[in-house]
Structure formats: structure tokens, C-alpha cells
Amino acid sequence: MSNQPLSQIEPASTSEGLHETVEKAADTSRTPTWKRLLRDPQAVITLAILLVIFLLGVLTPFLTQHGPNESDLQMVNAPVGTPGYPLGADESGRDIWTRLLHSTNTAAISALIGVSVALAVGVTAGLVGGYFGARSRALTEWTFNLIMTFPGVLLLIILMPVTGGDYRATMLIFGVLLAPGIYRIVRNLVLGVKNELYVDAARVSGLGNLSILGKHVLFVVRGPIIIATAFLAGATIAVQSGLAFLGVGSLQIPSFGAMIASGFRNLYIAPTQFLWPSLMLGVITASLVLLGNSLRDILEGSKPKPVKVKKGQQVAATAVKDPTDPATDSLLNISDLGIAYKSPNGSLNEVVKGVSLQIRRGEVLGLVGESGSGKSQTAFATLGVLPNDAIITRGSILFDGQELVGLTDRQMGALRGKDIAYIPQEPMSNLDPNFRVGAQLVEGARAALGISKKEAKDRILALLKRVGIVDPERTFNSYPHQISGGMAQRVLIAGAVASRPKLLIADEPTTALDVTVQAEILDLLRDLQAELDLAVLLVTHNFGVVADVCERIAVMQRGVVVEAGSAVEIFQNPRHEYTQMLLRAILDEDKVRTDPPVAAFSGGMHT
Numbered sequence: 001m002s003n004q005p006l007s008q009i010e011p012a013s014t015s016e017g018l019h020e021t022v023e024k025a026a027d028t029s030r031t032p033t034w035k036r037l038l039r040d041p042q043a044v045i046t047l048a049i050l051l052v053i054f055l056l057g058v059l060t061p062f063l064t065q066h067g068p069n070e071s072d073l074q075m076v077n078a079p080v081g082t083p084g085y086p087l088g089a090d091e092s093g094r095d096i097w098t099r100l101l102h103s104t105n106t107a108a109i110s111a112l113i114g115v116s117v118a119l120a121v122g123v124t125a126g127l128v129g130g131y132f133g134a135r136s137r138a139l140t141e142w143t144f145n146l147i148m149t150f151p152g153v154l155l156l157i158i159l160m161p162v163t164g165g166d167y168r169a170t171m172l173i174f175g176v177l178l179a180p181g182i183y184r185i186v187r188n189l190v191l192g193v194k195n196e197l198y199v200d201a202a203r204v205s206g207l208g209n210l211s212i213l214g215k216h217v218l219f220v221v222r223g224p225i226i227i228a229t230a231f232l233a234g235a236t237i238a239v240q241s242g243l244a245f246l247g248v249g250s251l252q253i254p255s256f257g258a259m260i261a262s263g264f265r266n267l268y269i270a271p272t273q274f275l276w277p278s279l280m281l282g283v284i285t286a287s288l289v290l291l292g293n294s295l296r297d298i299l300e301g302s303k304p305k306p307v308k309v310k311k312g313q314q315v316a317a318t319a320v321k322d323p324t325d326p327a328t329d330s331l332l333n334i335s336d337l338g339i340a341y342k343s344p345n346g347s348l349n350e351v352v353k354g355v356s357l358q359i360r361r362g363e364v365l366g367l368v369g370e371s372g373s374g375k376s377q378t379a380f381a382t383l384g385v386l387p388n389d390a391i392i393t394r395g396s397i398l399f400d401g402q403e404l405v406g407l408t409d410r411q412m413g414a415l416r417g418k419d420i421a422y423i424p425q426e427p428m429s430n431l432d433p434n435f436r437v438g439a440q441l442v443e444g445a446r447a448a449l450g451i452s453k454k455e456a457k458d459r460i461l462a463l464l465k466r467v468g469i470v471d472p473e474r475t476f477n478s479y480p481h482q483i484s485g486g487m488a489q490r491v492l493i494a495g496a497v498a499s500r501p502k503l504l505i506a507d508e509p510t511t512a513l514d515v516t517v518q519a520e521i522l523d524l525l526r527d528l529q530a531e532l533d534l535a536v537l538l539v540t541h542n543f544g545v546v547a548d549v550c551e552r553i554a555v556m557q558r559g560v561v562v563e564a565g566s567a568v569e570i571f572q573n574p575r576h577e578y579t580q581m582l583l584r585a586i587l588d589e590d591k592v593r594t595d596p597p598v599a600a601f602s603g604g605m606h607t
């Protein structure tokens with residue numbers, strides 16, 4: 001095979017298309033929050049539910065003919081549908097529909113007071129504690145630690161004589177008790193942002209502390225605050241209802257808690273009395289929590305969202321249909337992949353710029369390049385584990401005929417660990433120190449293959465033996481700290497191949513190991529690859545490792561594949577000056593080590 005001509009592998013970074021696509025992606029990420037909120041079905045549904053419920057509360061005077069505490073003894077426990085009592089009446093003959101609407105207002109006022117106080121106290125203290133010096137931080141820290149030592153609900157009960165049973169005063173105190181949570185969120189975010197260059201620039205440009213806090217810093221913390229607001233509102237309503245359920249506070253105030261308590265007493269006589277307030281409370285709190293989750297996805301980003309690409313850029317879709325295209329029999333076909341991150345000024349910074357790679361079944365591709373060239377990002381995109389703030393700006397990742405870009409986490413989870421396996425750089429940090437090695441592998445094998453515990457254990461023991469562990473039973477029963485780094489990598493390799501994957505992604509699998517173990521692990525990988533006919537994407541910055549195991553090589557520099565081709569040709573006739581420079585570096589190293597470089601790679605290579 002000849003080296004792919006540079007014209008083909010050079011990404012479209014210079015073409016007009018990329019520029020437009022990135023601009024388009026930037027536009028998407030700059031879409032106003034409310035517009036993104038309206039595009040999220042979960043957010044729209046929960047918002048609509050909350051709006052309808054609280055609107056009913058506001059319209060109470062027009063929707064009921066009774067007062068919340070107006071009782072008619074002839075109507076005690078009246079059933080649902082009684083004229084003038086659509087949901088029936090309670091044990092005191094009060095209209096349940098009227099009390100339900102008034103309880104909605106009580107819940108709304110509780111949430112409003114509790115959340116406002118928590119935000120006012122927590123955000124102010126968080127900004128002060130995070131932005132100003134160590135002394136103000138120590139003071140706020142001490143105060144909030146003190147607040148956190150109070151037993152929340154118990155304190156609210158103890159303070160009843162002070163609040164006089166008024167739920168509004170109780171919620172005000174509860175707001176203060178909630179403030180430490182907000183304080184910590186804001187303080188941590190401010191600590192992270194206050195040393196950013198743009199904050200320094202604002203300071204240098206003469207802006208005062210208050211302006212910087214109001215403009216730059218508050219902007220960064222607004223997302224987490226909005227998210228926390230939804231959860232805090234749910235918590236406040238739940239606590240107010242809980243207190244009312246216990247009979248704490250004025251009995252004159254209609255509340256879900258008081259209604260549930262009354263319904264509970266009549267559970268066997270009139271079960272629906274219990275049902276209505278429980279249902280309403282459940283719907284309100286669940287909607288607030290789900291809304292909070294949607295807000296988190298919208299404001300903090302969830303899965304990387306692919307940005308629609310132009311028709312002409314859908315290279316992969318047309319390429320795989322073309323029977324004359326060499327990519328046709330590829331197991332993995334990455335085409336024109338772009339990955340970007342948003343910079344603080346809102347623009348997109350592409351770290352992978354139109355990468356195209358193909359790996360055939362049973363083939364080993366080495367992805368080489370300097371640190372930061374985008375190797376891991378390309379591998380992570382294939383595994384579907386890019387960070388939440390990553391944006392796939394363009395391109396396609398076809399695995400075994402299936403498009404991976406745009407798959408949900410769940411859909412990706414069905415492939416990961418089964419058809420696509422992964423070996424990490426740091427084996428130790430990928431094993432949980434609290435569980436025995438065997439238990440972790442069995443869990444993974446069962447999840448991937450759906451087999452019994454016994455079958456999984458037998459399979460893992462056999463694999464541990466296969467990967468060269470002398471006493472598999474002993475390793476199986478060991479905790480991670482009881483085995484060496486090399487052994488841990490063998491264990492993870494055994495775990496990775498347990499599901500007979502089609503593709504193995506190995507990200508710098510030997511970097512963290514010492515030199516002699518490195519060679520053994522590479523031998524093992526090479527043997528297993530041949531035995532299982534595995535396709536392997538081997539990410540490394542080390543040409544020596546590539547020489548040892550890879551059939552084909554792609555060289556990356558600054559987010560771009562600068563050269564790709566067969567290992568023999570790239571080693572014998574590197575075309576790109578960056579590849580030549582990398583090769584010169586290992587040849588120089590080999591001079592020092594005195595082992596012949598060409599023998600090292602030509603002897604070990606699979607062809």
C-alpha cells in the first residue's frame with residue numbers, strides 16, 4: 001500500500017466549509033437559554049405542568065365557592081363528585097378542591113421565601129468568600145460551617161415559639177439553613193474563575209471589584225444557581241409539607257402536609273382524601289427535579305451534540321456506499337471528525353480538525369503524535385466518552401456500519417465494553433481500590449454478556465491465565481493495591497477482551513509501566529490481537545511502540561492527521577516533515593540505546 005496522498009488526508013481545515021460549520025456550531029452554543037429550554041421536551045412538559053398548577057393557585061378565588069377552613073358538618077367525608085365538592089370533603093367537612101388550591105399557594109410562597117433567602121445569603125457570601133482574600137473566606141467558611149452543624153428540621157421545630165407557627169417565618173429560617181449549599185457552589189466557581197485572564201484584563205482595564213463580580217463572575221455562576229433553584233424549590237416545598245404533616249405550625253394554614261395527615265387518618269374510610277394532596281405534592285416536586293435536570297443539561301451541556309453538517313461534508317455516508325472505496329470494508333471509519341470546546345469569550349476552539357481514519361477488521365492502527373495533538377479526543381469520541389462541554393462540530397464515526405455520532409449515552413453504552421473495548425493509560429486508577437479485582441471483572445463481563453456469575457468467574461479466571469497471570473485465583477481475590485502496575489494492566493486487558501470485542505482502543509497502554517513490563521504488555525496485546533482477530537486503535541506518542549505492533553499509522557499534529565499509511569512505508573519513506581522529525585527523534589534515541597531501530601519495527605510488525 002502506498003502512503004495516502006497528502007491531498008486526501010489533509011483535513012478540510014482550509015476549506016470554506018469548515019469555517020462555516022464552526023461558525024454555525026458557535027451560533028448553536030450561543031442560542032439563548034430560553035430558546036434551548038423550549039427545544040427540550042422534558043423542560044417544556046415540566047414547565048407547563050408547574051405553570052398550570054401554580055396558575056390554578058393564583059386563580060383560586062375564581063375556581064372555588066368555599067373558604068379553605070369553611071366546614072359544613074353535614075359534608076363530613078363527602079365522596080368525590082358531591083355537588084359543590086368536586087373532590088369530596090374532609091373529616092371536618094371542608095372542600096378538598098378548595099384546600100388543594102390554597103395548599104398550592106402555600107407551597108409556592110414557601111418555595112419563594114426559602115429559595116430567595118438561600119440565594120440571597122448563599123450567593124452574596126459565595127461571591128465574597130471566593131473573590132476576596134483569605135480572611136473574608138475564613139469568616140464566611142466559619143459562619144457556614146456553623147450553620148451546617150444545626151440539625152435542620154429539628155431546629156425549625158424548636159424555633160416554633162419564635163416563629164409563632166407562621167410557615168413564612170419558618171421558611172425564612174429554612175432558607176438560611178439551605179444557604180451553605182449555594183455558598184459552596186458559588187465559592188468554588190468564583191475561585192475557579194477569578195484567576196482567568198479575562199478577569200485580570202478587566203481589573204487592569206480599571207473595572208472595580210463590584211463591576212467585575214457583577215459582570216464577569218456572576219455570569220459564570222448563573223447557570224449552576226438556576227439549576228440549584230429548581231432543586232431547592234422542591235426541597236423547600238417538601239420540608240414545609242413535612243412540618244405540616246407533623247402538625248408543626250398553624251392549623252389554619254391549608255397545606256399539602258396537613259391534608260395528607262388528615263387523609264391518612266381517614267385512609268380506610270375515604271382513601272381519595274389521601275390521594276389528592278399526595279398526588280399534587282408528588283407532581284410538583286417531581287416536575288421541579290426533572291426541570292432541574294433539564295436545566296443542568298441545557299446550561300452545563302450533556303452529551304456532545306453533533307452539529308448538522310452540510311450535504312457535501314457527509315463524506316462517510318457516501319464513502320461507505322461506494323463499493324470501490326477502500327474504506328468499504330472498514331470496521332471503523334472516522335470521517336472529517338471535528339471536536340471543539342467553547343472558550344470563555346464564547347467562540348469555538350477546534351481541537352480535532354476534520355480527522356479521517358479507517359481501521360479494517362483485525363487491523364492495528366497506531367495513532368501517533370505529540371501531546372495535545374488530539375489523539376485522545378479522537379479515541380474518546382469513538383468511545384462516546386468526550387467531556388460534557390465537548391462539541392462535535394462535524395463529521396461521522398461509523399462503527400461496523402453504525403453511526404456513533406449523535407447516539408445517546410444509553411445507545412453508546414450498549415456498544416462500549418462489548419463491541420468496543422478500552423484499555424486505559426493508568427491501570428491502577430481504573431480499578432476501584434474498595435473491591436477485589438475479580439469482582440470488578442465479573443461485574444463488567446456480566447453487564448456486557450448477560451451471563452451468570454459462575455460463567456463470568458470461569459471466563460475471567462481462564463482469561464487471567466491467558467494474559468499471563470501465574471496464579472489467577474489469587475489475583476482474582478486480590479484488592480488492586482495487592483497487585484503490581486503491570487499485573488493491573490494484564491487484568492484490565494483480560495477484562496477488555498472478555499466480551500470478545502471487535503475493536504480495542506488502547507490509550508497509551510504502556511506509558512505508566514516500567515520498560516521491561518512495557519515490552520511484555522505489548523507482546524501480550526500483539527498475541528491477543530492475532531488470536532482474536534481484533535481491530536486495535538493504539539493511541540501513543542511513542543513511535544517505538546507503534547513499530548512494535550502496528551500495521552498502519554496515522555500521524556497527528558495540532559488536531560490534524562498530517563500523514564497516514566502502512567507502517568513499513570511511513571518508517572521507510574516519511575513524507576511529512578513532522579513525521580520525519582518524530583522518526584529522527586527515535587533514531588537519535590536508538591543511537592544512544594544502541595539497539596537497531598529498523599530491526600525493532602520490521603521484525604515485530606504484523607503484515
Ligand SMILES: Nc1ncnc2c1ncn2[C@@H]1O[C@H](COP(=O)(O)OP(=O)(O)OP(=O)(O)O)[C@@H](O)[C@H]1O
Nearest residue numbers: 341351369370371372373374375376377378387541
Ligand atoms: N475538557 C477540555 N476542554 C478544553 N480543551 C480540552 C479539553 N480536553 C482536551 N482539550 C484540548 O484538546 C486538545 C487535544 O487533547 P488530547 O487529550 O486529545 O491530546 P493528546 O494528543 O491525546 O495528548 P496527550 O498525549 O497529552 O493525552 C488539547 O489541546 C487539550 O488541551
